[in-house]
Each structure stands twice: as C-alpha cells, then as structure tokens.
Amino acid sequence: GESVGLHLPTLSVQEGDNSIINCAYSNSASDYFIWYKQESGKGPQFIIDIRSNMDKRQGQRVTVLLNKTVKHLSLQIAATQPGDSAVYFCAEKDSSYKLIFGSGTRLLVRP
Amino acid sequence: GAVVSQHPSRVICKSGTSVKIECRSLDFQATTMFWYRQFPKQSLMLMATSNEGSKATYEQGVEKDKFLINHASLTLSTLTVTSAHPEDSSFYICSARGTDSYGYTFGSGTRLTVV
Numbered sequence: 001g002e003s004v005g006l007h008l009p010t011l012s013v014q015e016g017d018n019s020i021i022n023c024a025y026s027n028s029a030s031d032y033f034i035w036y037k038q039e040s041g042k043g044p045q046f047i048i049d050i051r052s053n054m055d056k057r058q059g060q061r062v063t064v065l066l067n068k069t070v071k072h073l074s075l076q077i078a079a080t081q082p083g084d085s086a087v088y089f090c091a092e093k094d095s096s097y098k099l100i101f102g103s104g105t106r107l108l109v110r111p
Numbered sequence: 112g113a114v115v116s117q118h119p120s121r122v123i124c125k126s127g128t129s130v131k132i133e134c135r136s137l138d139f140q141a142t143t144m145f146w147y148r149q150f151p152k153q154s155l156m157l158m159a160t161s162n163e164g165s166k167a168t169y170e171q172g173v174e175k176d177k178f179l180i181n182h183a184s185l186t187l188s189t190l191t192v193t194s195a196h197p198e199d200s201s202f203y204i205c206s207a208r209g210t211d212s213y214g215y216t217f218g219s220g221t222r223l224t225v226v
Contacts, residue, residue, distance in 0.1 A: 032213055098160060099145065103154050
C-alpha cells in the first residue's frame with residue numbers, strides 16, 4: 001500500500017469537547033475519501049465520505065474537510081462522547097478502485 | 112444497507128495447516144473484493160484485489176501462493192492461508208464493492224492465530 005502505519009498517534013479529549021483528527025493522503029489522483037471508525041476486534045465502520053470535487057461535507061456531529069492543495073483530510077467530531085473512543089482511519093480511493101488506508105489515530109475520550 | 116458476512120470471526124490453527132476465510136455479500140453483488148491484513152496497532156494493509164471470475168491481483172510483497180484468493184461468484188470470495196506460520200497471525204478483513212463505484216462494505220474481520 002501507499003500509506004503504511006507503523007505507530008498509532010493518540011488524541012485525548014474531554015467528553016463534550018470537539019475533536020479534530022487529521023490525515024495526509026498520498027495520491028493526488030485519488031478522487032474519493034472515506035473516514036472509518038474501528039473498535040477493537042471489529043471491522044471498519046463507515047463514518048462519512050467526500051468526493052474530490054467538494055471541500056466540506058457534514059453529517060450528524062461529524063464534518064469532513066478536504067484540502068487537495070496540500071493533500072490533507074480532517075474529521076471533526078462535535079461534542080465528543082465516550083462512545084466515540086476508537087481508532088479512526090482515513091482511506092483514499094485510487095483510479096483502480098483500491099481503497100488505501102492511512103495510518104490511523106486513536107481517539108480517547110476522558111469522562 | 113449492504114452487508115458483508117465474514118467467517119469465521121476467530122480461528123486458531125496449528126503451524127503448517129491451511130485456513131480458509133469466507134466473505135459473502137448478503138444483499139448485493141460484489142463485483143470486486145478486497146482483502147486486507149491488519150497487525151496490532153497498525154493500519155489495514157491491502158493484500159489483494161479480486162474481480163468475480165478473474166485471478167486476484169496481489170499487492171507487492173504479498174505471496175500469491177501462500178494467500179490463495181477465490182472469487183468464483185458475485186456473492187462469495189474466499190482467502191486461504193496455506194501452510195500457516197505464527198507470523199501469519201493477524202486480523203484479516205474483506206471488503207466488497209458492488210456496481211456502485213463509491214460503495215465499499217467491510218466484513219467484521221477474522222482473527223487468525225497460528226500456534
């Protein structure tokens with residue numbers, strides 16, 4: 001794959017605060033991006049997606065921002081809850097429809 | 112919504128034996144299946160891509176003779192880990208894409224432990 005995760009950075013936030021998780025993607029030709037949440041021992045769970053012709057998309061309590069100039073993606077979670085604690089991955093779709101995952105960020109929500 | 116069923120969820124096997132993991136798309140036709148491997152505290156690494164009725168395409172560094180992938184129908188893909196060794200112990204996850212170019216559905220993963 002193009003992105004290899006050798007460590008997992010951790011973001012610790014207070015319950016109720018907003019969380020921002022960042023991701024740098026590698027392929028400027030990627031045209032579709034997805035954020036996934038993964039809990040221990042489970043498969044990835046879809047959170048929100050965005051196509052390359054957009055720079056912002058909002059869902060329920062989540063917002064994804066895309067900056068193609070610097071190949072950067074961010075996930076904002078409003079009013080973070082204990083149930084949001086998990087590992088979050090960004091993924092990019094390349095022209096061959098492969099979905100390549102970023103290195104991931106562990107989100108810890110303090111009560 | 113689209114559902115992919117992956118079995119088994121956990122398997123323990125002896126070194127040198129083979130293990131088969133199945134992924135089924137329950138309510139859609141999976142034209143493409145992706146197989147990932149995930150080591151602890153790491154990201155998902157794409158192992159191979161398979162299209163129904165075609166040979167799988169393996170990522171660089173993945174041994175095709177060790178990880179046999181079969182995608183014989185539009186609803187079933189299997190990954191067989193042959194002659195498993197302890198270093199093959201990992202979390203294996205499948206993902207299916209249907210006719211919707213932007214729809215990827217993941218299985219729940221298989222924890223393989225080789226002893």
